[in-house]
Amino acid sequence: MASVTIKDVARVAQVSVATVSRALNGHGNVAEDVRNRVFAAAQELRYTPHAAARSLSSRRTQTLGVVLPDLHGEFFSELMRGIDQVARAQRLHLLVSSYHGNPQEQGAALRAMRGRVDGLLVLSPFAEMPPLLGEHLDSSLPTVLINSQSGLDGTAVLRVDNHGGAVAMVEHLVSCGHRKIAFIAGPADNFDAHERLRGYRDALARLLPGAPEWVVQGDFDEASGHRAGHELLAAPQRPDAVFAANDMMALGCLFAFAQAGVRVPGDIALAGFDDIPLARYVHPALTTIRVNIAELGARAARLLIAQITPDAGGESPTTPSDGVLATELIVRESSGSPPSTPRSP
């Protein structure tokens, strides 16, 4: 079953290659019996069209490109799941490329997509748009940016409502009676981190006017949360509540508190952001903000498909090219308020 081409099928079916192409692609204008002969021949020979050849002449690859900073963990797999779900419904393939957090590589990854994909999904979490992004984005290639700083001409952007989520969390903590609310920030150069910090600040200013901000720097990983936890405990006055910009840091912080014999939420309340699977399993279960990453991926894919084929079941044409994905407050034990729903495994 080496390489059987359209010519072989044409020969066996005794028609021209043009007819084979039309028959196999369902182009209507083919006589019934001819079509059957072609199908039979194709089947007999186990013919599969050569994708590169088809792409070259049809200018379509039936493939969506996904360019990410890394292929790591929950976020990646959830995003891919969402993207895959809508891509397959359109019979589109997925070409994934990680640039390993390296802006240099990002440009290369973007450029290498030419001729391989019909459109691009790009995750570029840098708070400052790398100049490369704009330069390497082929303006003739439909593109949807995910959770990225915008700033690009007409490129569609889809974002998680990080700001709104952070505001909701501060509101919740305040409603639980907490007043001295510290924040463990994410990496300064990360756009999501930036938005969450902004949400914390805005909510604090509005709900607790006059209350000082209390921000400890972290970098989204557990170790930095652990350090931040110790740092907070060392302060002359301890906070009532700690809001970490993501769950991993909240977990690190929780561990630091446990080491120091500080009880959560008895002594200090704690909250995170993301609702990773672990969040419900730690003790106490972590109050957090849920982000439906699969949905983010699915919507981004729909947005992109709508750009590629305005009538293939993508987002409706009235959908604005920019979108925001809502978040959800998940109240568990760690924030000092009894959870609204019983704990489930």
Add this chain to the structure above:
Amino acid sequence: MASVTIKDVARVAQVSVATVSRALNGHGNVAEDVRNRVFAAAQELRYTPHAAARSLSSRRTQTLGVVLPDLHGEFFSELMRGIDQVARAQRLHLLVSSYHGNPQEQGAALRAMRGRVDGLLVLSPFAEMPPLLGEHLDSSLPTVLINSQSGLDGTAVLRVDNHGGAVAMVEHLVSCGHRKIAFIAGPADNFDAHERLRGYRDALARLLPGAPEWVVQGDFDEASGHRAGHELLAAPQRPDAVFAANDMMALGCLFAFAQAGVRVPGDIALAGFDDIPLARYVHPALTTIRVNIAELGARAARLLIAQITPDAGGESPTTPSDGVLATELIVRESSGSPPSTPRSP
């Protein structure tokens, strides 16, 4: 920056397209100054070769295909991480395709890879080789099967040592003094599940001759572990230890025990398989078998690359085409033996 082709570069550099091609591909036999002119022209025009065209004429796609049952969770993301790591070192792209557990779709996915990839990594966990696999595998396309039942002619297979891991776990449980060891099995039609069950049986027969097997059926998800837990507690004589064929089921079982007020490991010891991130966070931390999935992906990718380009830094030529990936016993609290290392977050 629409579509600039090699012709445009040739015109600007005032050479033939053949020369442009040779210069850009580093073919040595190009005069220094000509090469420079070509590079300058390419840069000026922001030229990027069209992948489909290049593939069609060179018969190489610079892409590895990955065909998986689903794009779900930890296993998927770890596998991808490992594959990506070695693929990028060779500047290879990754085309991923999920067949959503549907053998029918698997065939389609496999066939659709023609002309898109230089080789295939296929995960086909069905205990019975779907006849489709063999039929749809293009014999001219280098392929590596991952964790699949073999049975195919010369196709390379890479496996996790599920049998060995299960044996090691039973040995550990026995060494902790447990005698009545129950097993929560995975889905009957899953190859990994089958091997783990076989390991349990073999070890039991060897270490505890005469002891009856005690197998409860599960299907790898948490809910089935939960059911199995209740079922085990309802038995006239409770087991000393429960070995679940994966961590998710162990977690479900743990939850069932907690609900029933049964203490782990005090009343019943518990162990899982996989070492998912949650395993160390639950209480008590779960004794399990670690499988380095990223390494599995990396080795599979190397094996495949070696087939594609026997001298591009893939596995050494002496590497057998079949391989087994060792597992590691991770002792934590749940098995009733004090953990050998202090608990870390």
Add this chain to the structure above:
DNA sequence: CTGAAAGCGCTTACAG
């Protein structure tokens, strides 16, 4: 070292 030309395997106007 360089160019003209064939060819990779398809698709798609263009005639008929």
Add this chain to the structure above:
DNA sequence: CTGAAAGCGCTTACAG
């Protein structure tokens, strides 16, 4: 409804 032919954008012997 069908076929001959051009063309998609490259690469690669083949000459020179």
